[in-house]
Amino acid sequence: MTTQQPGSETAESASSTVRAGELEVGYIDAGSGVPLVLVHGGESDRTAYTTLRTHLGAGIRAISYDQRDSGLTVNPPDPYTAGDLADDLVAFLDALGLESAHLFGTSFGGAVAQHAALRHPERVASLILVATTPSYELGREVIEKLFTMSHEERKKAAPEYFFTPEGQAAMRARPARETLTARTPEQSARRHAAARQHEIRDHLGEIAAPTLIVHGTEDRPAPYEGAVLMEQRMPNARLRPIEGGRHGIGVEFADTIAQWVREYLGVDAA
Template sequence: MTKHQQETVRAGELDVGFLDDGDGVPLVLVHGGESDRTQFATLRARLGAGIRAISYDQRDSGITVNPPVPYTPAVLADDLVDLLDALGLARAHLLGTSFGGAVAQHAALRHPERVASLVLVATTPSYAMGSAAVDELLGMSHEERQESAPGYFFTPEGQAEQRARPVRTLTRRTPEQSLRRHDAARRHEIRDGLAEITAPTLIVHGTEDRLAPYDGALLMERRMPNSELRAIEGGRHGIAVEFADTVAHWVREFLGVNGHG
């Protein structure tokens, strides 16, 4: 029976908001720095049969309740594993976009026995490898960011499509929540640990990503022993939305569920 759940679950010290639907291979969708569990609506609609898609709200995101204390990407990685425990999952596949991909990398490094595979979409192995535009975006108000995001996220064709059928990708936070999120993002540095991430890994990256430059994807493929890079020519940062059909097809292929539909 297919599940369609939107609720919270106690995971470690947090009450975590999550969406859980579909049956089959467990795939945890890890949202980006400015998003929440709803970020993957476009992609999960295309994932199809044979995949149990779980998205959740990280700290200071969506409906998750957490203490007002600073944290690091490592803490967020441990939170993810607490969620697996709460859902009774010994192992799961992880798909992370942008900063969610950073969290997934830390989870694979800290808890290799819990991570069946990684799909890293439009992400980076190091905050320092991001473009100056990241700092610009983080310094904006929510409204300014919402206004500027399409140019960074989508190709000109994708921007036209967004104007016709907008997809909400950013979530509103208090200044304190944003400060903690941004501080965590700036602490992401895993270049020296990439060789230790042995999980099978699919890297999906747009060649014209203006926030997480393509060089980061090349570095991950070079240093991660079981990785494969698939490029989306001309794609920018929002490839999981604009090129959702392609990304979903590659994910299904990577997870070996194509026979399910």
């Protein structure tokens, strides 16, 4: 059962909730056509893909949802792993009646998508991995620096980590609105603990799903070497670099990435 929120057709007002396993999950389901599930990053929520949605165009059913301790989703106050979040994702597909879907994961959302492809390969039509990593260890120093910041400190620091100088000038209002969401200390602690456990470098060869990797060459939280490693070890992966791109390429280069997604999914131009 879904509950439509009242108000204008902004991302927030178009949100619904659905029961998925033990969770009440907040989500946005827009468009029709090829199902593309948008999996948000560690410090984000379902609204992180506002800019990308404006560029995806017709023929794609774009579905973003709130993971545990994010947005509208209600979950028990128990520890969890990226694998648990992958299981939640499949429960969410069940709730929507989707046998499979293409998964678009950014940052930690890309980690969740990787675990979904390992644990539930039959449910993953393909992967699109953006600014993500096969291992927390590759970006440990930078990630831990961000983890120790307060929400307000992280908002102030985000532009330098997320956007090129040109992007910072063009999108001064976007870092807080589209990449970060406020959480309680307990919620943040659970999510950070899950991120620290992410390590699948030795299992990349087991991910058989067709995979498009999009990565900025100047990404600090998710170093570019991780993207190269994924392309080398995943049997059906292709890497498309964005020269000079940082961790927020999904917002700064949303128009380019959306076009690549359309090409990858075989959706005709709108």
